[in-house]
Amino acid sequence: MELSERKQKILKAIIESYIETAEPVGSKAISEKCGLGISSATIRNEMAELTALGLLEQPHTSAGRVPSPHGYRIYVNELMDRHALSMKETREINNALNAKVNQLDLLLSDAGQVLSELTNYPAYAVAAPAAVSKIKRFDLIYVDVNTVIAVAMMDNSSVKNKLMSFPDGIDEAFVKKLATVFNANFTGITADEPTPELIASAESVTGDEMGAVAAVAGFALNLLRDSGTPRPSVSGASQILGHPEFKDAHKAQKLLSYLSEGKDIEKLPVPSDGAEIKIVIGPENVAEELRDSSVVMASYDLGNNMKGLIGVVGPTRMDYAKVAAHLSYVVHGLRQLAEGGKLPLMPPDLLPAPSEPDGKE
Amino acid sequence: MELSERKQKILKAIIESYIETAEPVGSKAISEKCGLGISSATIRNEMAELTALGLLEQPHTSAGRVPSPHGYRIYVNELMDRHALSMKETREINNALNAKVNQLDLLLSDAGQVLSELTNYPAYAVAAPAAVSKIKRFDLIYVDVNTVIAVAMMDNSSVKNKLMSFPDGIDEAFVKKLATVFNANFTGITADEPTPELIASAESVTGDEMGAVAAVAGFALNLLRDSGTPRPSVSGASQILGHPEFKDAHKAQKLLSYLSEGKDIEKLPVPSDGAEIKIVIGPENVAEELRDSSVVMASYDLGNNMKGLIGVVGPTRMDYAKVAAHLSYVVHGLRQLAEGGKLPLMPPDLLPAPSEPDGKE
DNA sequence: TTTAGCACTCTCACTCTCTGAGTGCTAAAC
DNA sequence: GTTTAGCACTCAGAGAGTGAGAGTGCTAAA
Secondary structure, eight states, X not given: OOOOHHHHHHHHHHHHHHHHHOSOBOHHHHHHXXXXXXXXXXXXXXXXXXXXXXXXXXXXXXXXXXXXXXXXHHIIIIIOOOOOOOHHHHHHHHHHHHTTOSOHHHHHHHHHHHHHHHHSSOEEEEEOOOSSOOEEEEEEEEEETTEEEEEEEETTSOEEEEEEEOTXXXXXXXXXXXXXXXXXXXXXXXXXXXXXXXHHHHHHHHTOSTTHHHHHHHHHHHHHHHTTSOOOEEEOGGGGGGSGGGOBHHHHHHHHHHHHHTTTGGGSOOOOTTOSEEEEOGGGOSSGGGTTEEEEEEEEEOSTTXXXXXXXXEESSOOHHHHHHHHHHHHHHHHHHHTTOOOOSSOOSSOOOOOOOOOOO | OOOOHHHHHHHHHHHHHHHHHOSOBOHHHHHHHSOSOOOHXXXXXXXXXXXXXXXXXXXXXXXXXXXXXXXXXXXXXXXXXXXXXOHHHHHHHHHHHHTTOSOHHHHHHXXXXXXXXXXXXXXXXXXXXXXXXXXXXXXXXXXXXTEEEEEEEETTSXXXXXXXXXXXXXXXXXXXXXXXXXXXXHTTOOTTSOHHHHHHHHHHHHTOSTTHHHHHHHHXXXXXXXXXXXXXXXXXXXXXXXXXXXXXXHHHHHHHHHHHHTTXXXXXXXXXXXXXXXXXXXXXXXXXXXXXXXXXXXXXXXXXXXXXXXXXXXXXXXXXXHHHHHHHHHHHHHHHHHTTOOOOSSOOSSOOOOOOOOOOO
16 A cells, blocks of 8 residues: 555654654644644545545544554554654763663563653563573582572572571581582583482482482472563563553553563564564454553573563553664663663764564555 | 540540541541440540540531541540451461561561551652761672672661672782772771871782772762761552542652652650651641651661661541551561571461550640 | 535534432331 | 431533534635
């Protein structure tokens, strides 16, 4: 389908006005605003045709027009201007990410928080579910006679630790031996592999004192079990309540609990091949709960098997251009940080690559 | 002020009915329900007196009565029955906590989640802000030639880790030396102490390669800076939207963003001396944002300097009895877990100690 | 092809009325 | 003195009716 240039301009103007005001847009407003020296009657004719094409909708006869999901799709694929990040925005992202380069798992949820504060929509981040997850490195740190820290690095590069108490005391040499045995036997195995024997053999090798082996093994098993099913971390959930389409608390609740419970996360949108940013509009969503929201998301791959999704959720009337630009910049920032760099405090001249939503149709 | 027994019974019946239905309670309903063989006219007389005493309020002349904050206070202090946890509830708490005994910081937010799911109100958990925080133990784990894990245990027993990448490669022996030096120099110091010299001396001792010392020191400094100002972790935020008093999205948003932003957490209620559970009702709250909500909270002290607050937030029309019982049981569970035990899968015969709200007046 | 004009439609805000729930008061009953 | 029945009174909320305003679609002229 090819739209005349004028139709495109009108559609764009309508969508942008609606994004700003959340009110149905009338012909008069467009004829004044969009700059083509054209009367409202002409606009009306064009709008009628756009409605017939399914790009606009009418809440009722005498209201203005509202973009349909399909209309947003065209807008996003073809009409939308790239949003140029302001100095201030860039600085805000850089500073916030720089300040938080501690634990990598936390970095992601922090990135979500930055994103959410910047865009005024909730953001989520979730690690890619690993088909089988393994422990890559295991160690025990002796703190004092009652305390040991167990540390495990998974093959997706997440690091977990647990503080373990031994009220009856534990021997430093024993801890060392235990660490060696565990590092030798528990790295590289998956949750399915027969571990009871492993534990038994570890016990026999070390000569267990008061179940330390079992305790440590329990930690390891838990990790293997848990890290297969990541939970999304959601930031800025309450932002959604600021938008008029969610002033019905029940609607907001459905969306929020879907996001934060992490059920059916496999139904979250995933990027199409090669696209850096994917925009999924309302009914295009697989998950029932997202059907009248839109999602702007990106996948990240920070190397070392750290992969996953990060995205922003909002009403279909969403400022796609701005959100896409922010998201894209944040993902670039993450990658840079993961490579060990710091982010420059001034914005680079080259803005992030163009967003590339999947063009169906 | 002494209430006659009959007034107490009526007040109790009104509050419990209101907690259940969220509708103003009329005299007729009470006369039928409360079991004293007394007509609605008599109840009306009593209700008028209770209103005069400030324990009930009338939304308007011809509506029923609604408990006032003061009324709730009396109810909580004197009238409320202890809620006995069902087998099912106990099992649910035990299982959920048992399953999550990995990282202790996570355990707390998990406890919040359990609480929130059980009570249908949002829950928060926040560590006590440390006056000065220090590193108790520091270590580096060599993973491979490009990767090192830094682990630090703070004196409040929280353990933090960071995965560090060294694209140019790093030597295992060097990592060991570095760990020794850092453990010797960075434990026991506070954020204020003059660290540039420390770093310099560490660099000279180890003979730095490509800024590894600086990277590790950066991690340590960040920890020291950050861990002084804990953020509350909030679970089940969206639950609040399920209650009719928060169907106004704006009101809900104010509450939620207060909780999750962690601003002014010093204004969160703190337990009064000796009380195990504290209940703070509506306007009794210090924080402006909590003024028309109630908070049921407890402090926990899991030993090893792990202290903090855990609580549940809801409308003033809250099922105080149930929430207090759940919270109390969860806190007991935490303590048991911290001591290294597992929770029994069957409920103990002895239910948690009675809740003990501060009795002002 | 564009535009002005006009009749038409439909929502929203407003008012009015009616209904039902619940009260407070009074006078009688216990 | 306490309790109760009876009754007039009050008020929120639902529903119907109305007018204004915004915006449309159509027609005929430019």
